[in-house]
Amino acid sequence: MPIIDAFNTGAVEIKQTWLPDLLINYKHKRVARFDRCTTCHLGIDKTQPGTADVPGFAHEQLISAAMQTPSEAPQATVAITLRQMDKDQDGLISREEATDDLRENFGQFDRSEDGSIDRDELTEGYIEQHYGLLLADRGMLADDDVTVAGVRPESPAAKAGLLAGDVLYRISDVEITDKQLAHRYLLDSVRWGEPISITLRRGLPHPYSTHPRLDLFVGSLSPHNINDFGCTICHDGQGSATSFKWSSHTPNTPFEEGEWKSEHDWFNNHFWEYPMKPSRFVESNCIKCHHEVTELEPSQKYREPPAPKVVRGFNLVREFGCFGCHEINGFDGPHRRVGPDLRAEPNYFAAAAQLLTVPGLNEQEKELAQRVIAHPEDGESRHRLAELIQADASAGEGDSSQRRFGEAAYKLAGMVGADTDTPGRYRKVGPSLRHVRSKVDFDFLYNWVQEPKDFRPATRMPQFFGLNDHLLSAHQPTARGEAEHETGSPDGGGETANNGNHKGLHEAERFEPVEIHGIVSYLLAKSQPFEYLGRPEGVIEAPSAERGEWLFETRGCLACHKHEKFPQAREDQGPDLSRLGSKLRTPDGQSWLYSWLRDPSRYHARTKMPNVFLEPIRETVKEGDNARQIVTDPAADIAAFLLASQGWEAKQPPRVDETAVDELAHQYLTGSGTTRVQATRYLKEGISSSLASELAGDEVELVVGEGEPITIEHKLLYVGRRAIAKYGCSGCHDIPGFEDAKPIGTGLADWGRKDLSQLAFEQISHYIEETEAGAEHDIYAAVKDMDPDKGYFIEQLLAHQREGFIWQKLRAPRSYDFKKTENKTYNERLRMPKFPITPEDIEAVATFVLGLVAEPPAARYIYEGDARQQAIVQGRQVIDMYNCAGCHTLDMETWEFD
Incomplete structure (x- = not known):
């Protein structure tokens, strides 16, 4: 770099890794990366002598130890005694001033020309004598760091695990800022015969330390060696920068942010679109190249998990069925893979099951439909069934009386016969509701939809109703906060907000019971018959x-x-x-x-x-x-x-408010394009059966026979059908009439690069101020006293960063409607439910979603593995799906010894 070298004084050599195939998107052009990180991180790839992957300079960490003290206080060794002997307060003790036992040991220590000895040296001599601990004159990085220079074998210090290079950070919970303080708490303020607690700083901080996983990254023998991969493809950041503040490092906690600002002039550079991932999210970029994600689990070669947090997030998304609402399409066209692919499988079996309810099927068609239900991957049966039914439509062209089926059957046949180049692979995570009447009654189903965890506290089904904390006024107490309803803690923002939305709360209290009534009514009314299995013959014993x-x-x-x-x-x-x-x-x-x-x-x-x-x-x-x-x-x-296991009683569902049913149905009708006059007439008279063939939407539930009145049941079925579509219930469940339903939520395939201006933060800052700031009403001051993890996310949320957005969305999804529902209709509100997940789960899911950027590097960097490795990955996915490890031991137990 001639230009840079011209300004270089020679004190620092600019080190650069050129990565021509790892391009970075500058919007107008994709250009090669230049990573200069090793200019400062000189030891990042250094190994211990004779090893290929053992870090040469371990990263700094805090270690707790307990060091045994002598059974009784050694004579004249405590610092206070030495200070008393130092009559001139000059730090020197003469032979005449020393006590008898000190005089005997004078020869062990260096003396000044006049025969006196340095008090600190004498003190450290006794520390070495009684603890086996030798302290260095000064620290390696900071002069005041009290650093261990050596440890005598079999001494109390050795038995406590102290090593050369350790820094004494705390002794008995007191922070050690200089050697005199260490002397005091090792020799003076001691309960002799009892162990003293010591906290050590071991290793080196950045930028002096080595990468902790040289077996995986940076090392010359690792699969991601530094010359081929560099640094920023994994960490992001401004790789071409040559100073700390311009490198776009990202602090992991508010405390670390404060340190960086004071020590390194750090600032958040909003003009660089790829800031470095904080350490809590460092694994998210793994899925740029590892699209199956499963290969990041521990393996025979890499026993230590390569990326446990992002794998956990992936598994949570898979297990909770997030893809039912939020499609994660890992393909850009039929052949180009851009990331993890989590999509529901085509709904062939459900379409075939619905076809079985159509009158007029012959035996061959019924047999084919049953085969498709059992084996939807059987393309030949699917196509044959679709051809037979669609042939009926062709035969009846011009004369509908010749047709055996109606348009609904032809539509279902089209679904059965449709092919896609890259179909989804995941089954819906919830149970089928196609035959739900054969299983439960109205009261249970109402209670379950209203609050699933009331019956089953550990259920994975999320809470859709009763999430109204963001609508409450300060004087209104809440028994179940939106963000605390699963954790039992107001940590999730469950405190009541001031200036509540009275209109919003009133509508929620009126319309939510109506929606639940409607959903349950629809599910039970549309439930299809189920043929129970009979008891086998020959059984003579009663059930036990x-x-x-x-x-x-x-x-x-x-x-x-x-x-x-x-x-x-x-x-x-x-x-x-x-x-x-x-x-x-x-x-x-x-x-x-x-x-x-x-x-x-x-x-x-x-x-x-x-x-x-x-x-x-x-x-x-x-x-x-x-x-x-x-x-x-x-x-x-x-x-x-x-x-025989009972202990729960369903609450009596409330009576239906017919006025509220009419109001909500009217909102649904006008929201779908029906005029207000028509909507009023439909709800008063119903829709004539003569118009049924013209209806393509949910209004079919309002059709009445000639001369028949419309009933509350018609309206509830309509409201229920609209509510099921609104909340995306079919994303997790097989529901009759929803065979062609699409995911209702935002696609997440590239959410990690979504423009921040497209994230609707709305009034969330005010919500956080009112629920989290406390008495001082200063949220920025309150952050300093919070748990570091929570403080980090609240800072990100207040700064309108995507990390904060997704954290709050998972923690209290409806809170973004704070002070917004006054100007929204009931059906325009946010719909995302609250999932029963812990703060650790939220961070894991965020790690996975933040890694969804749909920007794969060049093909040679994408992990594919050989045939054996691909089979292992695919096999692991099947094992995970069916929980084979629940019954079978797949790995022998491992034991680790310190």
Whole structure:
């Protein structure tokens, strides 16, 4: 670099890595990267002698130790005694001033020309004598750092784990700022015979330390060596900068930000669009190249997890079914992969199931539909079924009376026969609701939709209703805050806000029960018949809950499910089955449970639950001296055990407010393009059946027969259908009538690069000020006293950064409507529900989503692996999907010894 070299005094050599194939997007052009990070980070790739991947200079960390003290105070060794002997206060003690025992040891220490000895030197001599600890004259990086120069083997210091180079950071919870303070707390303020607690700073801070994972990054033998990958492709930042403040480092906490501002003149450079990821999000960029994500889990070669947080975030997105609303399309066209791909599989099986309800199907068509339901990947059966039904449409052209089917059937056939170049791979995460009437009653379903965790505290289903904290006034108490309803803590912003929105709260209290009534009414009305399995012949024993409990434990149920009878069970692949008897209260519900246990796919073809072959068991039992043959039904026994668990009672649903039903239905109608006059007429008279063929939307629920009046049931079905579409219920559940529904949320494939101006922060700063600032009403001052993680995110939120936006969106999703609902209709409000996730889960999900940038590097950098590695990744995905590790040991236990 001739120009830069011309201004270089020679004190610093500019080091540069040129990466011509790793381009950076400057909007008008993509240009090669120049990373000059090693100008300062000189030791980033240094290894210990004789090793290829052991860091030469470990990064600084705090280590706690306990060092044993002598059983009694050594004579004349404590600092106060030495100070008393130092009559001239000059730090020197003469032979005459010394006590007898000191005089005996004078020869061990260097003396001045007049025969006196330095008091500090004498003190350190006794520290070395009694602790085996030798302190350096000054620190390596800061003169006042009290640094360990050496440790005598088998000494108390050695047994406590102290090493040369350690800095004494705290002794007995007192910060050590100089050697005199260390002397005092090692020799003076000591309870002799008891261990003293020491906190050590071990290693070197940036920029002096080595990368901690040389087996993975930077090292010459690593898969990401520095000459090929550089630094900024993983870390972001301004790689061409040659000073700290222009490199766009990002602090990890508010405290670190304060340090950087005072020590390095740090500032947030808004003009650089790719600031460095803070350490909490450093793993997010892994998915630029590792699109399957699964390959980032521990492997035979890399036992230590390469990127545990981003993998956890990926798994949470997968398990909670976020892709049901927020499609993550990892493809740009049929062949170009741009990132992780999380999309629901094509809805072939649901379309085929709905076709089975159409009158007029012949036996061949029914058989093909059943085959598509069981095997939607069978393209030949799909195409044949679609051809047969669409042929009927062609045969009836010009004469509709010749057709066997209506337009709905032809539309379903088109869905069954449709192909896509890059179909999604993930099943919907919720249970099928196609036959829900065969399972539960109205009261349970109402309570479940209203608040899922009331019945099942550990459910994954999110909360849609009752998230109204952002609408409450200061004088209105709340029992369940939006952000605290899952954690039980106001940490999530659950405190009541001032200046509440009375219109918004009034509408929520009126319309939410109507929506729940409508949803439940629709699901039960559209539920399709389900044929329960009969009991096998030859079973002579009545069902036994006692036998069922034993079978539940021994047949592998605990590999996926929790139950209150087995508190040691921890797996959560399936739901917690405690209190199931309170859910399945009807005879139909109990018959459903038996059928489900015998053959889960009979009820839901795409369920992940296996058929565990609960066939009748023949055995011989002894009764005194006699023995007899019995036949038991294990499915009936397990059902008896599960149904015996109760302890929950459904609350009585409120009566329907018919005026509120009309108002909400009117809003839905006018919002979809119907005039106000028409909407009023439809709700008063219904829609004539003669117009039914012209209706393409949800208004079909308002169609009435000639001369028939419209009823509240019609209106509830309409409201329910609109509410299901509004909240995206079909993103997780198979629901009749929603076979062609699309995801309702924002696509996330490139959210990590989404322009900040497109994020609707709205009045969130005011919401945070009112809920988090406390009595002083200064949120910026309050941040300093917060937990560092929470403080970091609130700072990012107030600064309108995407890290803060997603944190608050996951923590209290409706809070962005604060002071906005006064000018919104009820159906224009934010709809995202609150998921039952912890703060750690939120950060993991944010790590994954922030890595979705849809900017893959050149093809040679994208991880693909050889055939064996690809098979391992695909196999791991199948294992994760079906929870094979719940029953089978896939890895032997490992033990680590310090």
